[in-house]
Amino acid sequence: MTPRLVTLDREDDFEGWRNAARSLAASAVPAHQVVWQVGDQRTDLFAGAPVDLATTRPIMVPGDFVRIARCALLHSEPQRFALLYDLFLKVLDRPSLVRDRTDGLVHKVGALSQAVLRDIHKMQGFVRFREVQEEGVCRCVAWFEPDHHILRASAAFFVNRFAAMTWSILTPKGSLHWDGGRLLEGPPARRQDGPDADTVEAVWKTYYAATFNPARLGTRAMMREMPGRYWRNLPETSVIRDLVSGSAPKSGR
Amino acid sequence: MAQLDLSEKLAILADAAKYDASCSSSGGARRDSRKGKGIGSTTGAGICHAYTPDGRCISLLKVLLTNSCVFNCQYCINRAGSNVRRARFTVRELVDLTIDFYKRNYIEGLFLSSGIIRDPNYTMEQLIDVARSLRQDHHFHGYIHLKTIPDADPDLVTRAGLHADRVSINVELPTDPGLRDLAPEKSRDRIEGAMGRMRGAIEDGKDARRRFRSAPAFAPAGQSTQMIIGADAATDRDIVSRAATLYDRYGLRRVYYSAFSPIPDAGSALPAGRPPLLREHRLYQSDWMMRFYEFSPDDLAAALDPLSGMLPLDMDPKLAWALRRRDCFPVDINRAPRTLLLRVPGLGPRAVQSILAARRWHTLRLEDVARITVSLTKIRPFIVTADWRPTLLTDRADLAALVRPRATQLDLFSR
Numbered sequence: 001m002t003p004r005l006v007t008l009d010r011e012d013d014f015e016g017w018r019n020a021a022r023s024l025a026a027s028a029v030p031a032h033q034v035v036w037q038v039g040d041q042r043t044d045l046f047a048g049a050p051v052d053l054a055t056t057r058p059i060m061v062p063g064d065f066v067r068i069a070r071c072a073l074l075h076s077e078p079q080r081f082a083l084l085y086d087l088f089l090k091v092l093d094r095p096s097l098v099r100d101r102t103d104g105l106v107h108k109v110g111a112l113s114q115a116v117l118r119d120i121h122k123m124q125g126f127v128r129f130r131e132v133q134e135e136g137v138c139r140c141v142a143w144f145e146p147d148h149h150i151l152r153a154s155a156a157f158f159v160n161r162f163a164a165m166t167w168s169i170l171t172p173k174g175s176l177h178w179d180g181g182r183l184l185e186g187p188p189a190r191r192q193d194g195p196d197a198d199t200v201e202a203v204w205k206t207y208y209a210a211t212f213n214p215a216r217l218g219t220r221a222m223m224r225e226m227p228g229r230y231w232r233n234l235p236e237t238s239v240i241r242d243l244v245s246g247s248a249p250k251s252g253r
Numbered sequence: 254m255a256q257l258d259l260s261e262k263l264a265i266l267a268d269a270a271k272y273d274a275s276c277s278s279s280g281g282a283r284r285d286s287r288k289g290k291g292i293g294s295t296t297g298a299g300i301c302h303a304y305t306p307d308g309r310c311i312s313l314l315k316v317l318l319t320n321s322c323v324f325n326c327q328y329c330i331n332r333a334g335s336n337v338r339r340a341r342f343t344v345r346e347l348v349d350l351t352i353d354f355y356k357r358n359y360i361e362g363l364f365l366s367s368g369i370i371r372d373p374n375y376t377m378e379q380l381i382d383v384a385r386s387l388r389q390d391h392h393f394h395g396y397i398h399l400k401t402i403p404d405a406d407p408d409l410v411t412r413a414g415l416h417a418d419r420v421s422i423n424v425e426l427p428t429d430p431g432l433r434d435l436a437p438e439k440s441r442d443r444i445e446g447a448m449g450r451m452r453g454a455i456e457d458g459k460d461a462r463r464r465f466r467s468a469p470a471f472a473p474a475g476q477s478t479q480m481i482i483g484a485d486a487a488t489d490r491d492i493v494s495r496a497a498t499l500y501d502r503y504g505l506r507r508v509y510y511s512a513f514s515p516i517p518d519a520g521s522a523l524p525a526g527r528p529p530l531l532r533e534h535r536l537y538q539s540d541w542m543m544r545f546y547e548f549s550p551d552d553l554a555a556a557l558d559p560l561s562g563m564l565p566l567d568m569d570p571k572l573a574w575a576l577r578r579r580d581c582f583p584v585d586i587n588r589a590p591r592t593l594l595l596r597v598p599g600l601g602p603r604a605v606q607s608i609l610a611a612r613r614w615h616t617l618r619l620e621d622v623a624r625i626t627v628s629l630t631k632i633r634p635f636i637v638t639a640d641w642r643p644t645l646l647t648d649r650a651d652l653a654a655l656v657r658p659r660a661t662q663l664d665l666f667s668r
Binding site for chain 1: 259260263264265267268270271272285286287290291292293294296300301302303304305306307308309310311314315350353354356357358359512514515527528530607608610611613614615617621622624625
């Protein structure tokens with residue numbers, strides 16, 4: 001049998017993956033016979049027949065699987081579509097498998113999903129808006145570099161929180177623009193596309209420095225929760241060096 | 254005195270607030286600003302926006318309205334007799350600062366406390382006015398935590414709950430003699446009286462919401478408190494039992510522990526030197542054992558050193574408990590009920606959930622357990638699986654030495 005080729009529209013194209021997975025499963029195509037790719041970038045030169053996405057009758061899988069798959073699919077791991085299809089077939093065979101975290105495949109997919117959730121959580125915390133004036137109107141613009149394909153999945157959080165503001169979030173994988181009523185998607189951006197300063201940042205750094213308690217110095221916990229790769233987009237991290245060097249352990253008083 | 258600018262005030266009033274341990278923004282109702290004007294949302298789970306080099310997170314803008322205080326609590330940097338610089342925010346300044354920070358996604362909201370100026374009622378009114386202005390003038394839907402003053406009018410204290418997600422009243426010191434010696438103007442009866450009234454108001458609020466959907470939310474994230482650790486002679490036994498009583502009697506969401514940090518210009522009744530961070534960490538672990546691992550305060554007693562009444566510092570209290578209660582082990586991973594699985598050192602609530610789900614379908618082997626736990630070495634002496642039985646290990650006299658973590662610099666993450 002020639003391998004089947006599935007072309008997804010986007011890196012986070014869950015609907016596309018699900019439709020393809022249903023069709024493939026309906027024709028009992030085994031996981032190793034499918035090549036997954038996004039857009040035109042060929043992942044396997046010898047892959048053949050495209051999949052016919054004729055509608056098949058809906059296939060039922062446990063809600064737990066859909067939840068985990070939706071998250072894991074956003075991971076930057078190139079093998080994620082194949083892993084998920086492999087798990088999909090196994091879960092069709094035995095629905096309870098998805099709750100068995102001692103299973104190697106469930107464990108692996110679960111870890112992808114966890115990493116994505118963590119990335120989303122970090123984005124919610126670490127996006128930093130800078131205010132710019134655009135024809136007399138304020139717009140808040142942030143530059144952020146997520147690890148995974150989470151931009152679209154994170155949009156609702158920022159819309160719900162900053163609904164009355166106008167804002168943009170720029171990332172290397174795409175951008176979001178909210179005008180107070182509509183959300184528009186834009187192309188990938190570069191760091192220099194965003195503003196490089198904000199007047200409130202100096203006040204924020206003052207707060208950051210003052211709330212630090214030098215008697216409790218513990219940089220390891222800080223590094224674990226705020227790894228170095230985030231630092232260049234967090235203005236407050238520029239004062240860390242001074243805070244730490246000024247806080248050598250004091251022996252008594 | 255020269256006029257302080259906003260930045261100078263912030264530096265003083267954030268420095269003065271940093272000894273409060275709580276920065277939590279979790280447990281509130283879900284809200285957003287999709288409908289109408291205003292700004293902000295709460296998701297129910299807290300979000301940490303930054304971490305400082307002390308390893309603690311910044312979730313809320315944690316400041317005092319003023320650090321002037323008529324009280325003279327020995328452990329407090331802001332006490333009347335201390336010579337720190339004093340500052341005071343206006344309500345307007347604090348409201349604007351909160352909104353400015355929030356708009357830039359620096360914070361989840363505000364944690365506001367204050368020294369007592371003029372009298373408790375006046376101070377409480379000022380705190381409430383900040384929260385009221387945020388909610389009503391700016392339609393702020395972010396998180397607000399108000400520290401309430403037990404000596405203020407009960408009406409005022411309960412009014413705080415109408416604007417705040419969480420309210421808290423600090424018990425300050427774990428024992429009565431500690432409070433008498435170090436905070437002579439405070440009284441346990443007044444503190445606990447206010448906590449009792451707050452519990453009543455929170456429950457009434459929930460009740461009203463059940464009956465009328467339009468009833469206003471009242472402190473939906475409940476109330477919490479804080480005790481200072483290491484400033485008085487309290488043992489861990491005293492602290493654990495006090496915390497258990499507080500959870501039980503006042504329906505608290507959290508009891509926070511704050512290792513006493515030496516403060517500039519300290520009173521003479523206080524210990525000098527580094528804060529007991531490891532002790533604070535062990536107390537938090539004992540708190541988790543009661544909240545998430547179904548240990549009762551009586552169960553927990555086995556983890557304490559019988560003579561000193563202290564938790565060991567060289568291992569976590571769950572491991573200490575297991576080493577003292579070897580009669581409970583090994584636990585059969587394939588048969589034991591949930592409560593016993595939760596007692597195995599190295600098995601958390603999530604791993605236990607995974608074991609319960611998995612063993613409905615197949616018998617678990619050691620390699621299965623390895624996939625859902627962090628360290629097999631740590632838990633192996635305490636469990637039985639289809640292919641593993643630690644008969645000899647639990648009888649070994651040197652078991653403690655085998656499983657105790659090596660004495661390296663421990664990570665002090667307190668929350």
